[in-house]
Amino acid sequence: MKIRITTLAVLTSGLLLCGASGQALEKAPVLSLDVAQKAAAACRGLAVQKNWRMAIAIADAGANTVLFERMDRSFLGSSDIAVRKAKTSANFPFPTSTAAELSHGKDGRPGVVPGFAWTPGVVTYGGGLPIMAGGTHIGGIGASGGSPEEDEQCAKAGLDAIKDLLK
Numbered sequence: 041m042k043i044r045i046t047t048l049a050v051l052t053s054g055l056l057l058c059g060a061s062g063q064a065l066e067k068a069p070v071l072s073l074d075v076a077q078k079a080a081a082a083c084r085g086l087a088v089q090k091n092w093r094m095a096i097a098i099a100d101a102g103a104n105t106v107l108f109e110r111m112d113r114s115f116l117g118s119s120d121i122a123v124r125k126a127k128t129s130a131n132f133p134f135p136t137s138t139a140a141e142l143s144h145g146k147d148g149r150p151g152v153v154p155g156f157a158w159t160p161g162v163v164t165y166g167g168g169l170p171i172m173a174g175g176t177h178i179g180g181i182g183a184s185g186g187s188p189e190e191d192e193q194c195a196k197a198g199l200d201a202i203k204d205l206l207k
Contacts, residue, residue: 069173071100075202076107076179079171082201083183083194087111094185094194095122098171099130101178111185118184124161125168125182125191133177136168137192167191169199173206 076098087094093114098107105126110119125136132139143157143164151157157164166188171179183194 069176069178069206071098071106071171071179073106075205078205079181079198079202080107080109083181083198084109084111086194086197087185090190092186092190092194094183094191095119096194096198097122097126097182099126099180101130103127103130103180106179114185121163121184122167122182125163125184126180127161128163129168129170129180129182133170133172135166135170135192136163136182137166137188139164140166167195169195171199171206
């Protein structure tokens with residue numbers, strides 16, 4: 041009888057713990073396709089307004105591509121670059137322009153992590169931004185087709201369009 045009660049107590053405790061874990065996972069913010077589409081539309085809108093031809097990519101927290109689009113007449117090579125920018129900012133919670141500073145330096149000073157530029161798949165120039173929901177890093181957005189500054193402006197337009205959805 042004592043063994044059955046102990047077993048029942050252990051099973052009940054385990055179920056309660058598993059249930060609590062499941063609830064915590066359900067509440068973790070996730071980057072949805074709908075939110076990604078809104079970000080891409082805003083990025084594309086700015087690009088059209090400025091007459092830029094962009095490739096736009098959005099990746100989730102696992103650096104999996106959620107959305108990709110290439111505007112008419114954008115450079116073919118920009119497609120891969122946009123995806124890599126999104127994935128870089130999905131893997132690291134900082135802009136790809138920060139990755140550039142870490143690897144290449146800034147204002148005549150050398151980079152503190154020069155080998156970062158040689159990491160496969162990592163982009164070390166502007167145009168990729170992390171997507172944050174509150175304090176949680178949930179993905180990255182990348183734009184390519186203009187200068188690094190233009191690409192970053194485009195990605196920022198995407199983030200600005202979804203900021204109220206990420207709270």
